[in-house]
Amino acid sequence: MWLKNLQIYRLPANYAMTAAQLNECLLSRAFVPCTGMDVQSQGFAPPRDGGDLVHTVNGQMLLKLCTEKRLLPASVINQVSKAKAAELEDQQGFKPGRKQMREIKEQVADELLPRAFAVQNHTAVWIDPVNGWLVIDSATPSKADDVLKLLLKSVDQFPVTSLRVIQSPLAAMTSWLSSDEAPIGFTIDQDTELRSCGMDKSAVRYVSHTLDADDMGRHIAAGKQCTRLALTWADKITFVLTESLAIKRVTALDVIKENSDSKMQDDCERFDSDFVLMTGELSRMLADIVDALGGEASA
Incomplete structure (x- = not known):
């Protein structure tokens, strides 16, 4: 896991x-x-x-x-309510008003909810x-x-x-792209997003594309900042770092998978082994990310 x-x-x-x-x-x-x-x-x-x-x-x-x-789509409530409203119209000789329709819908929702x-x-x-x-x-x-x-x-x-760090991910990622140099222990991958902080809010996104240093420099010189950047840590884990310091799309590379004991037949043992392996690697990765962002900020 x-x-x-x-x-x-x-x-x-x-x-x-x-x-x-x-x-x-x-x-x-x-x-x-x-x-x-x-x-x-x-x-x-x-x-x-x-x-x-x-x-x-x-x-x-x-x-x-x-x-x-419980999933109870509005379309289902409306469909059943429409049928009940038609029955009521036949009984009373006129169409139900807004208040009556609201009451019908509430009644239908109450009837359908336990079966949703x-x-x-x-x-x-x-x-x-x-x-x-x-x-x-x-x-x-x-x-x-x-x-x-x-x-x-x-x-x-x-x-x-x-979690609070000294250097914002936005500034750090922009600096890494500008210098074409990742922090120690990391490599820059092929996905990124740069966004303008001006009124136009223009953005450019690279997906599975070589991040050319000259291209990145031109975007940054034009006022864009890096809001998302794909990185690899220690040749073990790939992920995407965001401007809010969230980490997305975490993927363990083959070097880690090879270290897991695939011969284990017991599901409980395999679960625990994977958990130990994951927490050990992620603990070290998080510490290195904090270091790459200037360290942890004091309260």
Whole structure:
């Protein structure tokens, strides 16, 4: 298992709460499927079937937020409401008015909701209490906020903070492209986006394209700044760094996959082995990214 999109937060180094203590706190927010008239249900579920809400290996913790939503499209409500309105018109001899139509739609929604199809999605949360990382596998900050809100409701005085660095990713990535030189331990790949900070908001995007230094220089001289940049770390992991310090499209390269024990037949052992391998590499990668951005900013 590998996290694909990293929203990164900070915990105090050597965070003292144990997995057992955290598990106890999360029990009050355990996931329960939608029942009755629930449109959505959200809570923490075991990362591994039959396990605790906090799965831990070598001091690294893994959580899973489960969100279930009932799908009740407006088109379905409108279709059924239209049929009911036609029946009512035959009974009363005139078309239902706005208020009556609103009441019909509300009644139809109440009738259909318990039978609506429910879909689930899961968001992984990795906690590294040794190095003080809390990472949420989400492509958008809004989903990460949902996780944090539930954690803050579950754990009293949960000491999570945003990651702050000395040099902004926007300035750093623009500098790397301008000089055609990546920070130590990294290489620049073939995807990037440069965007103007002027009124026109013009942008140019390169996808699987050689990033020519002269081209990059012209765009930067014209006032554009780098908002996304694909990088490879230590010839092991590729990713895209964004201006908001989110890391997207994380992919482990073959050199890491070859180190995993593919001969293991037990799913639980394989899961734990992959988790240990992933957390070890990502912990080092995150530290190097912070260093490349000038270090961590003091509060």
